[in-house]
Amino acid sequence: MVYHTIYITMLILLSFMLLACLIRAVRGPLIADRLMAVNMMGTMVMVMIAVLALMLNEGYLVDICLIYAMISFLAVVVLSKVYIGIYEEKHRKEKDPKNNGVKEDMSDGNT
């Protein structure tokens, strides 16, 4: 009974914080702001899943939590690389609009 009360309190507090993270993700002026807020939301959702695993007494939910951690990390890394690539593409087009960045040497890409 005591455990149940503690778990419910944790879940309520974390869900309010999750809402605040969502506000940050919507308001963030830059792309990095939004990605950072999504990363924070992933962290809080991981804690919520771990609390649920103990509350429902289902051990396999912790495996889902581990997979969630890996996918959240992968999402941040891949989205950062994608946005750096998009920015460089746009920049190259602005610099010389003639050849539209079709044939360029890829050796100087520092990503």
Added chain:
Amino acid sequence: MGILEWIKIMIGSAFLLCGVVIFFTELFGVFHFKYVLNRMHAAAMGDTLGITSCLIGLMIFSGFNYTTLKILLIIIFLWFSSPVSSHVLSRLEAATNENLSEHCEIYKDLSALEQELKDREAAEEKGANTL
């Protein structure tokens, strides 16, 4: 419930409370600072310390079994992955923001930074001597 059970509940609740307070501090910092690279400093704290204390509290509640081992695995994975994702995010910001020098000082190479630090030290020594 025996006295040991109550001690376990108290220690676990203390860790959980610590984690929630750190998450709250993280949120406060993220809403308080004005620029991404400052906000990232607050956000990385919650990613490592906040989730670690929350999960340590849950490990104490769970007792000695396989669930505890898996939670420990999550903590170790996060300790490796969170600094890497912070680094990648700040690199995204440094690569895409053209007005970066409005927010922080930029040194093109390390020798410029070393030179400025040397100058600052020399100026401080000079000031100390005149005093």
